[in-house]
Amino acid sequence: MKLIVKCKECRSENDSPVKAATRIKIVQKYGEEFEMKCNSCYETHTYEIDDIRAVDYSFGELIKNRIAVFLIVLVVTFTLGFILLGLNAGLIISVIATLISMALLKKNNSGKNLTFNKHKVKGRMSK
Numbered sequence: 001m002k003l004i005v006k007c008k009e010c011r012s013e014n015d016s017p018v019k020a021a022t023r024i025k026i027v028q029k030y031g032e033e034f035e036m037k038c039n040s041c042y043e044t045h046t047y048e049i050d051d052i053r054a055v056d057y058s059f060g061e062l063i064k065n066r067i068a069v070f071l072i073v074l075v076v077t078f079t080l081g082f083i084l085l086g087l088n089a090g091l092i093i094s095v096i097a098t099l100i101s102m103a104l105l106k107k108n109n110s111g112k113n114l115t116f117n118k119h120k121v122k123g124r125m126s127k
């Protein structure tokens with residue numbers, strides 16, 4: 001899951017300086033507000049936790065972040081397929097298994113984003 005904050009000045013997307021699995025957890029860890037300096041216009045503003053939005057990783061980012069997992073899936077399924085069914089089957093099985101694991105990971109990631117975006121802190125954390 002990637003957390004971004006849109007700059008109040010130039011609307012460019014910045015990586016959120018505060019991170020946790022849900023907005024509630026971010027509030028518990030960092031409080032209800034945080035300061036962020038924009039990467040594009042260098043303006044510093046105060047933002048609320050609800051300004052943070054979860055977005056999907058691009059396919060490239062996803063592979064980069066999980067390259068070890070995909071490599072393990074690839075090697076293990078290739079070895080098994082190769083031993084049991086031969087070289088061609090091993091290749092086909094390992095490619096299919098890797099594609100499936102990528103698709104599952106992407107789906108899982110989108111689910112987390114939905115949960116994050118759904119739970120706003122405004123109104124419920126007031127003391």
Ligand SMILES: [Zn+2]
Nearest residue numbers: 007010038041
């Ligand atoms: Zn900006």
